[in-house]
Amino acid sequence: MVKGRTEVDEQKTSGSLLSWYCPNCGNLLRGFQSTDGTIRVKCDKCLAVSVRKIMSRRHNRFDVFPKEGEETIAG
Numbered sequence: 001m002v003k004g005r006t007e008v009d010e011q012k013t014s015g016s017l018l019s020w021y022c023p024n025c026g027n028l029l030r031g032f033q034s035t036d037g038t039i040r041v042k043c044d045k046c047l048a049v050s051v052r053k054i055m056s057r058r059h060n061r062f063d064v065f066p067k068e069g070e071e072t073i074a075g
Ligand SMILES: [Zn+2]
Pocket: 022, 023, 024, 025, 026, 027, 043, 044, 045, 046, 047, 048
């Protein structure tokens, strides 16, 4: 039977596909949110790894890790 369906639907939130622009070069990134609320994506344009953490509905945090041996372009 379909009992307990709501539980499954709630868990689906952690695993949703999110997209944003690379803070380093502006390329469009897509990543899946993990259970701890972070999304880690490697940009295929500048190869920087950006980690997005959803702290709350009104607070998103981005951490950018440029390709080894390089510095961030922005700034
Ligand atoms: Zn990039």
